Amino acid sequence: MEKSQERFDVYLVDYKLGKETGLELIQEIKSIQKHAPVIMLTGMNTGSIDQEALQLGASDYLIKGEFDARTLDRTLRYAIRDSQLMESLDSAAIKFRSIFERAGDPFLLMDGTSKILEANPIFISKFGIEPHSEESGLGYFFTDLIEDQVSRLILMDVLGKKSELYDLETVLKIDKDTHINALISIAKQDANLFQVLIKDLTAMKAKEEEDLNLEKFSSTGRIARLLAHEVKIL
Template sequence: MSSEKIRILYVDDDPDDLILFSNILKRIKEPEYQIFSATSYNEALTKAKEHYDVYLVDYKLGKETGLDLIQKIKSLQKHAPVIMLTGMNTGSIDKEAMELGASDYLIKGEFDARTLDRTLRYAIRDSQLMESLDNAAMKFRMIFERAGDPFLLMDGSSKILEANPTFINKFGIEPHSDDSGEGYFFCDYFVDKISRLIFMDVLGKKSELYDLETELKINENLTINSLISIVKQDSNLFHVMIKDLSAMKAKEEEELNLKKFSSTGRIARLLAHEVKNPLTTIVLSADQLQMELPEEVLNESGDLIEVIQRNCNRINQLVTQLLESTRFSELDIGNHSINELLDEALEQVKDRIQIKGFEIKKEYQNDVCNIDVDAEKVKIALINLLVNAVEALPKNGGKLYLKTYIKDELCRLEIQDNGIGIPKENLERLFEPFYTSKEGGSGLGLTNTQNIILSHGGSIRVKSEEGTGTTFIISFNLSS
């Protein structure tokens, strides 16, 4: 609306009515109204292409009616304030006009300057308010549609009423596509019962909740760590915002693994320096004793000197293995397909696979996942992981899943088994040197595997659940 003058388009085929209307309008001192006129439906449509702050439309316009014109103006300018003028007080015309979007109606001969001014100002104000609300709704819809995080609207029972594309893509459901007609309930996606109770309690109290950290079920095989906030829209409508923490948790886990690995490397180097030197002295002293002691003394002492020598060699070997498993070695870098490397590693453990006779399922992303790595070293790392998976699988019903794909501009590899799984308390120690749950194991296989992957600038994470199985997720940079 102009800040100086309010432009009115007056549409009426009777020139006398225009004169009367103009005279009434002149009695209004403030604001200043500027009147423009049209005497027919077609002339009004032509002039409506210009900007007017308000329209006054007579019901009778010849062949067409004012109702037809209102409908047309509203199709051109959704929020245009239109006031119907009529000489009849029947109650039906004004109802039809309002249904078509008219702001108000006036009966000719029954309004004065004060009534006209108030009607004009209220019509313009309401139009501006509706346009503002519509713009706000449009902005909210854009935010809703384009939000990178899952966003949904639900009722007090947690029934999902609307969901943005991110939610639909991540959870694989469309709120309006349920054939049963019952719909989807957000509370069904909570893994933890306590979190679900907290969530439903908030809805029951019709209150709000911010930053509830919990785990949500995407499907039978996938869950995500999430941060959930609930904002009340009205008494029975709630907005739910879901922040997927999985990537953040994965990054934190990778950084923690790297710090732990660096710390282990420092300890290994310290041990190599502080243990090997005195150990060498002990070995040399034992050798000297063996040469210098009289035969009868050696016979009396039995094999004690050999025990010393044997255990010193054992300690020396363990320290050397620890040092080698935590030290980055020189790499012979070449361009290789992750799919081929995985298949070659799989070939090395085929005998173990054949003995147990379990099922192998492959899901490779072809021709796009090449990496610059030392092939032999990466195959050693993959063989270690495959051997672990094979040993964890049951004799009957065992399944090994191998998957390669690109995500976040990284080449990813997953090795998943449906074996016994790893207890939560043991997961944090999995890559620690000398930690093993296998009888006779050295506890350095996974440490060495981690070393190889980290030395290539990659990362390795593990997810496991007792009785369900274990998944190792390895990431490498794509070939440049």
């Protein structure tokens, strides 16, 4: 098993390896290098060993005496290509998970029915929904958070068409007594998985209202000063 500690472009593993079998070696290699391309070589065309090798993570298998140089070359190339692809996908998944967990705004994943599958800590904290809680998360639908019927219909239309939606302003329900103005954007991750980013506009709306009130107060003050001036003249 010493060779399993070393890194190679591809591993060709024979089923018969003395006291141990190639299946045990595949397990050892995969425990160290998750996406290592491994091809099982077997002299038995029984099917059970081959399937077990694939279940353990082997990229493919070849039966001794039943393949030529061209078949071997193609099998090696495909195994290496698939390994590189899986490693890239794994790396991308890790990056996405990091972004998902650290996002400063509520962020969730839902399916085509708007069922919440996963949510980041900010969403859980704000809405009090645990994605893996039987009481609320699993079986809870994002549409249940949307207050107005028009926005719900727009959302379901987007999901039905498997399209995307950006910057829909709506009102979301925190609980029966608390609501927030929000901007929601929906991006399709795959055929039945959608990312939802929620931007809380409550603070912004409050600031806009405050600025408007200040402007009104300022205008009222100007009018009052003008009237006072006119009264003095009179």
